[in-house]
Every structure is written in C-alpha cells, then in structure tokens.
Amino acid sequence: MNQSRIPYRVRFETRLDNPGWLGIVSSILGVVLALIIGGFVLKIAGATSPVSTYQAIFQQGFGTFADWRAGFIAIFTNTDCPKGMLCFGPLSDTLVKASPILLTSLACIVAFRMKQWNIGADGQLFMGAWAATGVAVFLLPSTTNPVLMMLAMGLAGVLAGAIYGAIPGFLKAWLNINEIITTLMLNYVAYNWVAFFVVVGPWSIGDFESTGRFPAAATWPRLTQLSKTIPILSGLTANPGVLLGVFAAIGLAWVIYRSRWGYEIRVIGNNPKAARYAGIDLKRNIFLVMALSGALAGLAGMNEVASLRELNGRFQQGYGFTGVIIAWLARLNPIAAILVSILFGGLVVGTQLVQPAGISAMLQGVILFVVVGTELIFRYRVHFERVDGVAIPEKIGEVS
Amino acid sequence: MTESPTTFEMHAIVKRFPGVLAIDHVDFVCREGQVHALLGENGAGKSTLMNVLAGLYRSDGGEILLKGRRVVFHSPQDAISHGIGMIHQHFMLVQSNSVAENVVLGLKKPRFFLSLSSIEDQVAALGEQYGMKVNPRAKIWQLSVGEQQRVEVLKMLFRGARVLILDEPTAVLTPQEVDALFGTLHDMTNRGHSIVFISHKLEEVVKIADYVTVLRRGKVTAANVSAKGISKAQLANLMVGREVLFRVDKKKIQPGEDVLVVEGLSAENDRGLPAIREVSFNVRAKEIVGIAGVAGNGQSELAETLTGLRSATAGKMRMGNIVLNSRSHWREIGRRLAHIPEDRASVGSIPDLSIAENLILKSFSRSPISSGWSIDKIAVHQNAVKLVDEYKISTPTVDTPVRMLSGGNLQKVILARETAQQPELMIAVHPTRGLDIGATEAVHKLLVEQRDAGAAILLISEDLDELLSLSDRLMVMYEGRIVGDMEAESSDIEKIGLMMAGVKAKS
Numbered sequence: 001m002n003q004s005r006i007p008y009r010v011r012f013e014t015r016l017d018n019p020g021w022l023g024i025v026s027s028i029l030g031v032v033l034a035l036i037i038g039g040f041v042l043k044i045a046g047a048t049s050p051v052s053t054y055q056a057i058f059q060q061g062f063g064t065f066a067d068w069r070a071g072f073i074a075i076f077t078n079t080d081c082p083k084g085m086l087c088f089g090p091l092s093d094t095l096v097k098a099s100p101i102l103l104t105s106l107a108c109i110v111a112f113r114m115k116q117w118n119i120g121a122d123g124q125l126f127m128g129a130w131a132a133t134g135v136a137v138f139l140l141p142s143t144t145n146p147v148l149m150m151l152a153m154g155l156a157g158v159l160a161g162a163i164y165g166a167i168p169g170f171l172k173a174w175l176n177i178n179e180i181i182t183t184l185m186l187n188y189v190a191y192n193w194v195a196f197f198v199v200v201g202p203w204s205i206g207d208f209e210s211t212g213r214f215p216a217a218a219t220w221p222r223l224t225q226l227s228k229t230i231p232i233l234s235g236l237t238a239n240p241g242v243l244l245g246v247f248a249a250i251g252l253a254w255v256i257y258r259s260r261w262g263y264e265i266r267v268i269g270n271n272p273k274a275a276r277y278a279g280i281d282l283k284r285n286i287f288l289v290m291a292l293s294g295a296l297a298g299l300a301g302m303n304e305v306a307s308l309r310e311l312n313g314r315f316q317q318g319y320g321f322t323g324v325i326i327a328w329l330a331r332l333n334p335i336a337a338i339l340v341s342i343l344f345g346g347l348v349v350g351t352q353l354v355q356p357a358g359i360s361a362m363l364q365g366v367i368l369f370v371v372v373g374t375e376l377i378f379r380y381r382v383h384f385e386r387v388d389g390v391a392i393p394e395k396i397g398e399v400s
Numbered sequence: 401m402t403e404s405p406t407t408f409e410m411h412a413i414v415k416r417f418p419g420v421l422a423i424d425h426v427d428f429v430c431r432e433g434q435v436h437a438l439l440g441e442n443g444a445g446k447s448t449l450m451n452v453l454a455g456l457y458r459s460d461g462g463e464i465l466l467k468g469r470r471v472v473f474h475s476p477q478d479a480i481s482h483g484i485g486m487i488h489q490h491f492m493l494v495q496s497n498s499v500a501e502n503v504v505l506g507l508k509k510p511r512f513f514l515s516l517s518s519i520e521d522q523v524a525a526l527g528e529q530y531g532m533k534v535n536p537r538a539k540i541w542q543l544s545v546g547e548q549q550r551v552e553v554l555k556m557l558f559r560g561a562r563v564l565i566l567d568e569p570t571a572v573l574t575p576q577e578v579d580a581l582f583g584t585l586h587d588m589t590n591r592g593h594s595i596v597f598i599s600h601k602l603e604e605v606v607k608i609a610d611y612v613t614v615l616r617r618g619k620v621t622a623a624n625v626s627a628k629g630i631s632k633a634q635l636a637n638l639m640v641g642r643e644v645l646f647r648v649d650k651k652k653i654q655p656g657e658d659v660l661v662v663e664g665l666s667a668e669n670d671r672g673l674p675a676i677r678e679v680s681f682n683v684r685a686k687e688i689v690g691i692a693g694v695a696g697n698g699q700s701e702l703a704e705t706l707t708g709l710r711s712a713t714a715g716k717m718r719m720g721n722i723v724l725n726s727r728s729h730w731r732e733i734g735r736r737l738a739h740i741p742e743d744r745a746s747v748g749s750i751p752d753l754s755i756a757e758n759l760i761l762k763s764f765s766r767s768p769i770s771s772g773w774s775i776d777k778i779a780v781h782q783n784a785v786k787l788v789d790e791y792k793i794s795t796p797t798v799d800t801p802v803r804m805l806s807g808g809n810l811q812k813v814i815l816a817r818e819t820a821q822q823p824e825l826m827i828a829v830h831p832t833r834g835l836d837i838g839a840t841e842a843v844h845k846l847l848v849e850q851r852d853a854g855a856a857i858l859l860i861s862e863d864l865d866e867l868l869s870l871s872d873r874l875m876v877m878y879e880g881r882i883v884g885d886m887e888a889e890s891s892d893i894e895k896i897g898l899m900m901a902g903v904k905a906k907s
Contacts, residue, residue: 258777260770267761271750277709277741278761 030371061350063089098345103300104323120183122320123190128298131160142215161298169290209313414461485556656685665715690871756784808839
C-alpha cells in the first residue's frame with residue numbers, strides 16, 4: 001500500500017451554510033494577509049520598515065487625524081484651511097481616483113452575477129471615453145448648455161460602452177464564443193482605436209498627442225470652484241463623478257435585489273438549467289447583461305475624460321482590471337463596492353510616492369490573489385485528519 | 401458446481417451524501433472467474449457502491465475484505481494496487497496522446513526514462529491475449545468509442561487489475577461493439593478475472609452475468625441470484641419493486657375532458673439518436689396517468705419535450721385548445737402547466753437562493769409578486785410564509801438557502817411552487833426518488849389532492865409500486881414507444897414486467 005510519509009492530510013468539505021459574516025471576515029483576512037506578504041516584498045525592495053511604509057501610504061491616501069480635525073474646524077467656522085495643513089487629507093484626490101474604479105467594478109459585478117466573465121471593462125471604458133470626447137469636442141458646439149453637454153456626453157459614453165460590451169455578449173449568447181477571450185482581446189482593439197484618433201490620427205492637435213482642453217461645458221465642475229463661498233474647498237479637485245458612481249451603485253443594487261430582471265440575473269448566475277426550466281430567456285439576458293456591463297464601463301470612460309478635461313495618449317489603462325479586483329473584494333455587492341473603491345482609491349493615491357513605482361500594482365495583485373485564496377474557507381470547511389490505514393469515523397454527510 | 405473463492409467481499413456498506421442515504425448496509429460478494437451484474441434503476445446506488453470499492457468514495461460504515469483481509473482504500477491508486485480497477489461511463493483518456501502513453505499515464509514506474517516502444521509491445525501483446533486489437537501508436541481521438549473503451553480496459557489490465565468494474569459499459573456502444581466487449585469479458589473470466597457489470601439493461605444482464613445483485617433505493621432487493629434461472633420479468637420486478645409498502649388513500653372519480661393530447665410525438669436524445677418514437681396518448685382532467693418503464697427508454701425525454709425543455713422532431717402536443725410549441729410553452733409554464741423535474745437539485749431549484757426566492761421561480765413575472773419592473777419583497781415573503789405553512793416545509797426561516805434543505809423538504813418546496821397556481825396539467829417525473837417513507841407519502845397525498853382538484857397528471861416513475869397505487873391509468877414505455885395502456889386497477893404485475901422488459905413489445 002502506498003502510504004504517504006506525512007500521516008496527516010487535509011480534507012475539504014463543502015460548506016452547506018456560509019454565514020454572512022464569513023464573507024466579511026475572509027475579505028478582511030485577505031487584505032491583512034496581503035499586507036503581510038507585501039511587507040516582505042517591501043523589505044526586500046529596501047524599505048527600512050514595512051510598517052512605517054504602510055503608515056505613510058495610509059496617511060497619503062486618507063490623511064492624518066490632525067488633517068481631519070483641521071478640516072472639521074474649518075467647515076464649522078467657514079474659514080480656509082490653516083496654512084501648512086491638509087484639510088481632510090487627500091480625500092478629494094482619493095475620491096477622484098475612486099470614481100472610475102467604482103464604475104468599472106459595477107460593470108464587472110453585474111456581469112459576474114450572471115457568471116459572464118467580462119474582463120473587457122477597460123476596453124469598454126476606452127470606447128466610452130472616445131465617444132464622449134467625440135461629442136464634446138467635435139460634435140457639439142462649445143457654447144452648448146453645460147447640463148445638456150454632460151447629458152449628451154454621458155449618453156454617448158454609455159451607448160459606446162454598451163455596444164462594445166454587447167458585441168461579445170452577442171457572440172456568447174448566439175454563437176457560444178467564450179466571452180473571456182473576446183472581451184480581453186477587444187481591450188487591445190479599444191486601446192489602439194483611441195491611440196489612432198489621439199496619437200496619430202485626426203483628433204490630435206499638432207504633436208501633443210491630445211485633443212486639447214475640452215470646452216468648459218464639457219468638464220466636471222470641481223469643488224474648488226465653490227471656494228469663494230466655502231473657503232476650505234479651494235484647491236480641491238473632487239467632482240460629481242464619484243456621486244455618479246454612488247448613484248449607479250445604488251441603482252444597480254436595486255436592479256439586482258429588487259427588480260424582476262435582477263431576479264432573472266441571479267437565477268441564471270446560480271443555476272442556468274433552472275432558469276431555462278422556468279422559461280427565462282438565457283440568450284437575451286446574456287446579451288442585455290453584457291450591454292449593461294459595457295454601459296457602466298463606458299460611463300466610467302465619460303466620467304474620466306470629463307474629469308481630466310482632455311483625451312490624450314497617456315489615458316490611463318487598467319481601471320477595468322482593477323474593477324475585477326474590486327468586484328471580488330466586494331463579493332459582487334454593489335453597495336460594498338462603494339466602500340472598497342474608496343479604499344482602493346486611497347491605496348492608489350497613497351502609493352503614488354512609494355518607490356519602486358510598481359508597489360501599488362503589486363499590492364493590488366497580492367490582495368486579489370489572497371482574497372481568491374480565502375474563498376477556500378468560505379466555500380469549504382477544512383479538516384486535518386490522520387492517515388494511517390484506519391478508517392476514521394467521518395462527519396461528512398451527517399446532515400439532518 | 402463448487403463455488404470459486406471470493407475475490408472481494410463488501411459488508412454492510414453505508415454511504416451518505418448530504419441529506420441522502422445513498423447506500424444502506426449493502427453486502428456484495430464477487431468470486432473469481434465470474435461476471436457479477438449489479439442491477440438497479442437510476443439513483444439506486446449502483447455506481448456509488450462501486451465507487452466505494454474503487455477508492456473514489458469513502459464509506460461511512462461497513463468494511464471491505466480482500467481475500468479475507470480487511471482493507472481501506474484512500475484513492476483509486478490504492479484500489480488498483482490491490483487489483484481493483486473501475487471503468488467509468490465517461491472515459492478518463494487524454495485525447496491527444498497515444499494509446500501506449502495513456503496506458504502508462506500516472507504509473508510510478510519507470511521513474512525517468514520511458515521506453516515507449518517496449519510499452520507499445522506490451523500493450524499490443526496484452527490486447528492480443530484478450531482479443532482486443534488496438535494499435536498502441538494510435539492517438540485516442542482517432543479511435544471509435546468502442547476502441548477507446550478497450551484502451552480503458554487495457555489500462556486496467558496493464559496495472560494488474562484482477563477485478564474489473566464496468567459502469568454501464570454498453571450505453572455508448574453499437575450492438576456489434578457490445579458483442580465484442582462481451583467476448584472480451586468471457587476471455588477475462590476464463591483467465592480468472594472477476595467482472596462487476598453495472599447496468600439497468602435486463603437483456604444484457606441475462607446474457608452476460610453469472611450472478612445478479614439487485615439494488616433498489618440503496619438497499620439490496622436480491623442478492624447473488626443466479627442469472628441462469630431468472631427471467632427478465634422477475635428481474636424487472638426486483639428492480640422497480642412490487643412489495644406494497646404503503647397504500648394511498650384514493651377515491652375513484654370520473655375523469656373529465658382531455659387536457660393533454662399528444663399525437664405522433666418524436667424527439668431525439670442528447671446524442672442525436674431517436675429517444676421517443678411517434679408517441680400518441682391523452683391525459684384527461686381528474687386523472688393520473690402513470691408511465692412505467694426501465695430507465696433510458698425515453699421517459700425523461702418525453703417529459704422534457706412535453707415541458708418545452710427539448711424540441712420535438714415530429715408530432716403535435718396540445719393542452720386544452722392551446723398547441724404547445726416553443727412560444728406557448730414559455731407562456732404556460734408556471735400557469736396552467738406544472739413540472740416536477742427529474743433532478744430537483746440541478747434543474748428544479750436554485751441552490752443559493754432562499755426558499756422564498758425559489759418559491760417565486762414560476763410566478764415572479766406576474767402580480768402579486770411583481771408589479772412593473774420591480775419585485776414586491778413583502779409579497780414574496782407573504783407567499784413564502786403561506787406556502788411553507790400550507791405544505792409543511794420544515795425550515796428555520798423562509799430566507800434559508802434551499803441547498804440546506806433535505807431532499808424531502810426541497811421536493812416540498814418544488815411541489816408547493818408548482819401546485820400553488822392550481823395547474824391544469826402536471827408532469828411529475830420521479831417525484832419521490834430518494835425520499836424517505838414520510839416524505840414519499842406526503843408527495844403522494846399532494847398528487848392525489850391535485851387530481852381531485854381537477855388537474856390532469858402525467859406521472860413518470862420507475863417505481864412500479866408507486867405507479868400502481870397512484871395511477872388511474874398505466875402506460876408502459878419501451879425503446880421510445882408506448883407498448884401498453886391499461887386501467888391500473890386491472891393491471892397484472894407480471895404482464896407489466898414483461899412489457900418493461902420488451903418481451904411483448906412487438907405484439
């Protein structure tokens with residue numbers, strides 16, 4: 001008999017009940033573990049103390065206690081922030097960073113809920129950004145009413161993203177072509193599509209690889225514009241984009257948990273056979289969900305150009321992939337995604353000054369890796385048992 | 401004839417799955433040089449029992465003796481190192497590799513240098529010896545299904561298997577390939593190998609087996625009977641059961657108008673072969689029509705076609721004055737047409753959603769559950785509380801995910817959902833499979849209540865007992881055709897057994 005040398009082995013038993021708290025615990029555990037692993041990497045990269053590095057990252061992402069106290073004092077007294085203080089820390093930058101992440105994570109959440117693995121939110125975001133830019137700079141006159149302009153840009157972004165998401169949705173639903181491959185590949189098409197217009201093509205102004213500054217009506221107003229009445233807001237770049245994300249999250253939560261369509265999405269995601277048995281149209285739903293997913297990512301693209309105020313050759317790639325991470329960390333809950341996105345925005349802002357520059361991406365990667373790993377304790381109960389040829393009375397199956 | 405020594409004995413084997421007792425104190429003995437058939441309907445526990453022997457599952461009780469010595473297998477490797485090999489219904493072969501490469505796959509020796517040519521010679525010789533010609537250099541994808549099965553057998557023989565377990569080996573074979581397989585099995589038993597032959601096909605069992613053990617609902621109903629002195633009809637009865645376990649309290653009532661009319665209906669199975677062939681029948685209001693038959697004779701496909709999950713290749717179906725087709729099916733599902741599916745866990749329910757959410761699966765798009773785009777949470781909750789109380793579903797809360805329910809409770813959830821709307825027509829497939837006596841009785845009572853309330857019920861089951869006590873009219877299906885249609889009261893169990901075995905199929 002071939003006996004292994006270690007007389008113990010690990011056995012996984014499917015959990016029949018996963019209590020709600022376990023999801024939160026395993027998410028937090030994932031982040032803590034990731035920070036520990038990241039700490040070792042920081043040490044190797046030459047950090048004198050990983051703990052102080054984390055402290056610095058946290059302070060640069062979310063500010064210090066003193067920053068927040070000064071901020072509240074300034075608000076109540078309606079004065080400007082004291083010299084040398086950073087009121088509320090870098091909260092404003094963090095929120096600006098969080099909004100595209102939040103919208104792409106919502107795009108992932110709605111698709112993942114139905115087990116459609118859309119990893120093309122990045123490409124859909126690019127197409128949304130492209131369409132919104134086209135409307136703002138080349139289609140509508142710069143004198144258009146700002147509200148009308150933003151609505152038109154939003155509509156263009158949503159439509160472009162929806163179409164770009166619906167293409168792989170169509171291919172999946174009617175031709176059964178793997179959406180992971182198509183959405184991934186379409187990302188690169190979108191990058192180059194935008195690059196063609198902005199870097200070499202018709203939209204570039206001179207050699208600047210940029211469309212140039214958007215007309216004022218086509219940009220998000222920033223908080224600093226209100227600094228005449230509320231002095232503390234001076235210099236803050238936060239814009240309504242994050243509110244857009246929050247509203248979208250609330251709307252999506254309603255769709256998923258309270259609407260007929262959301263019920264269909266959850267049934268299909270959990271058991272497509274039962275959905276068919278209940279007469280739910282699978283093809284149509286795959287198509288629509290992919291379109292909605294693309295629309296949310298497209299909205300993120302519109303928000304991003306309205307916030308940056310131009311579309312240029314350095315337009316940030318990767319929000320769509322960060323969205324995948326957020327979606328999982330939030331366990332596909334749109335409301336949780338708001339919080340996780342803001343935390344991640346802080347991580348991005350906080351690690352901007354950390355050298356080497358790859359630390360932020362490394363930490364994101366490790367967090368996702370560990371969170372997916374902790375799924376194990378979420379899905380299974382882990383047993384250690386002796387292996388010495390004697391049958392052990394097993395608990396498995398003794399479920400009343 | 402003196403009995404040859406045993407190769408293995410299984411004593412009082414118990415295997416539980418969450419909520420189900422799959423194997424209940426089963427004894428099984430196999431002797432050298434014999435083919436021992438393990439017969440039973442789908443879900444009777446045949447494969448489970450043999451998976452325990454082959455090291456894939458661990459039993460929750462009982463013991464395995466090998467030549468009198470107690471053994472515990474932790475893995476299929478353990479089992480094969482003791483000479484027990486199993487060939488599963490789905491082959492475990494690497495399509496792009498050669499026959500010889502597949503045969504040595506997973507072996508510990510040779511450690512570093514693999515002399516493929518010597519292995520190829522050995523494989524060829526082994527094939528020659530047992531009358532299974534296979535080119536050892538051929539890639540698996542180039543082989544027919546029958547040849548692939550030979551590779552699986554060679555794989556086990558190469559590993560020194562003395563006991564070969566074949567799980568429904570003929571299901572995928574053509575008649576010629578079946579004959580070839582049986583020839584090989586004879587060669588093997590002549591050399592002292594033992595064969596365990598899992599099947600629900602009576603004909604083959606009678607043809608190939610020396611001894612038969614019949615399983616029914618995880619229990620042995622006939623142990624070690626000689627296959628020589630037993631008729632197919634007797635086996636059919638042993639398989640589906642004839643002893644009266646319980647009686648259903650049922651009044652005789654006059655059936656009403658035709659509700660379901662089926663004319664010349666044909667459909668194919670998943671492999672594209674004809675599964676139901678020009679079937680015609682009707683079911684009237686206030687009537688339970690049972691369909692008996694050994695598994696795999698087209699009953700599942702019939703149910704799927706009637707409920708719109710499978711498309712018909714020919715023929716007509718009518719419910720009342722509505723022609724059932726792909727469009728009207730969607731509309732009628734959950735209103736006038738109810739379906740208790742064969743597989744309650746993977747088709748009939750959504751495991752991670754709550755009881756309340758499962759209960760609205762068929763009614764979520766209508767008032768009062770939904771109004772416009774939204775679903776009324778309060779209505780969903782009230783609906784669940786009402787049904788849980790009415791159908792006596794035992795659960796801590798209505799928000800409990802249904803995957804935590806026992807089989808009986810899950811079936812009650814499905815029944816509650818399907819019958820709450822007072823359907824005109826109900827298709828129930830194996831509604832009590834895997835349920836204990838209490839749950840079975842509750843389900844039977846419900847079906848009779850539905851009938852009394854005016855529903856037309858088509859009951860497909862492999863349990864003759866259930867069919868006889870519930871049905872008003874009984875039909876038998878054999879090879880996709882309906883071969884008998886009789887009043888249930890006057891029906892003769894022997895005659896039904898013969899029909900199920902296909903003996904009178906032609907008359």
